[in-house]
Amino acid sequence: MNIKQFSLAMLRSIAAVVLIASLAFGSEAFAQTSQEQDAPPPVSGIEIDVRVGARRVLVPLAVPDTQQPAGESQGVSTRVQEILRRNLDLAGYFQILPVDSFFFDPSKEGLSPADINFQNWFNVGAQGLIKSAVRVQGDKIQLDLRLYAVDKGRPITLKWTAQPVARGEVDAQVNDFINAVIEHYTGQRGIFGTRIVYAQRDPNGLKQIFSMDMDGTNRVQITRNRAINLLPTAGSGAVYYTSYQDNNPDLWVYRGGENKKLSSRRGQNSGAAYCNGKLALTLSMGGENADVYLIDPNDGKILRRLTDHWAIDTSPTWSADCSQIAFVSGRSGGPQIYVMNADGSDQRRLTHQGSYNSNPSWAPRGDLIAFSARDQFNRFDIFTVDLQGNIERLSQDQGNNEEPTFSPDGRYLIFTSDRGGRGKRLWLMTSDGEIQRLITTDGAGFTEPSWSR
CATH class of the missing domain: 2.120.10.30 (TolB, C-terminal domain)
Incomplete structure (x- = not known):
């Protein structure tokens, strides 16, 4: 034949x-490993089982806009928040809460626990909160990416450390952070x-x-x-x-x-x-x-x-x-x-x-x-x-x-x-x-x- x-x-x-x-x-020095000295103890380990029987349970995540110093170009910060929202949604484990559901102005908050109103984030339905900021240092970009447990008001320890990177390496570092977030919730690092x-x-x-x-x-x-x-x-x-x-x-x-x-x-x-x-x-x-x-x-x-x-x-x-x-x-x-x-x-x-x-x-x-x-x-x-x-x-x-x-x-x-x-x-x-x-x-x-x- x-x-x-x-x-x-x-x-x-x-x-x-x-x-x-x-x-x-x-x-x-925007690394997540350099949390404030007086911050509450971090949360570690797997928080929830994202599967219940045959039904997939999505973790509600709030991802507000990426912050940056005044006067700097928004190109990098816009890119960071786009990658965070899109790829966390692509992952299939999270429900990314719509920005228009935030009844307050997240830009008035900082990134440290003392500067975050966790009750507001709880009221919009968030279980996890991702805060992000960028700083341009010469030809390098310094990222500060943090995951918080909203109900506990605490930062979550991730297997991720920020490093100053060139502009062309920003995507890779954000994706590495996303992989660490996935690992926290599922026990297996993302891809x-x-x-x-x-x-x-x-x-x-x-x-x-x-x-x-x-x-x-x-x-x-x-x-x-x-x-x-x-x-x-x-x-x-x-x-x-x-x-x-x-x-x-x-x-x-x-x-x-x-x-x-x-x-x-x-x-x-x-x-x-x-x-x-x-x-x-x-x-x-x-x-x-x-x-x-x-x-x-x-x-x-x-x-x-x-x-x-x-x-x-x-x-x-x-x-x-x-x-x-x-x-x-x-x-x-x-x-x-x-x-x-x-x-x-x-x-x-x-x-x-x-x-x-x-x-x-x-x-x-x-x-x-x-x-x-x-x-x-x-x-x-x-x-x-x-x-x-x-x-x-x-x-x-x-x-x-x-x-x-x-x-x-x-x-x-x-x-x-x-x-x-x-x-x-x-x-x-x-x-x-x-x-x-x-x-x-x-x-x-x-x-x-x-x-x-």
């Missing part, structure tokens, strides 16, 4: 290789500041590879050519992607600011997945059927053939310990999720519901695999399956939702969605699907996200 024998419907979304095939055939790689259509209708912070900021373009580039994945400081730059779907690597061809065997070299010094890759050498191989991520040498079947095998994704690989195969008559050991042994079907399951992404912890599937209404949605075959649906009735990728801590997924009729954009959801937020608010044509681990 070759690629042309797949139906047009299957060509629409069968993850890595089949997407390439369809394109080939013409389709498409803001981590990166994703993805493909996006350019004005010429081609696809280029980019990377960005997981909140949609600080974008970097990796490819600049007149070709289709797609299916990026990151690992060990490099980005691997497939490009038609030389009229064949070759595997390229971006490392140290340079793009280099890694595997250029005739046919498909696509859908790479990195783990512990090895790349799983789909090859269809010389027109042969597409199968999954292991190759060396440095020189592209084939280490082992993992699948050898008449059906198409594609879209490998590694388990957290690199001992197993999930992949997509058409051997049952339509694309389904399969699992095998890292040496290719014990290949077994995992999904038995639905006729079209693709785009697997293995969680970095545990046995959960996210994937996209077509339902009875010909819509694509995000699901998860464990190694016992138990399936849970995460999205529904909101357009087509595809190409999930797990965060490094397994608590989030980024995926593509055309909901709202504005083309494919990137969305963030909690791993239970309960909280979903748009992260790319500009443009469309975003595809194939992959979270760096």
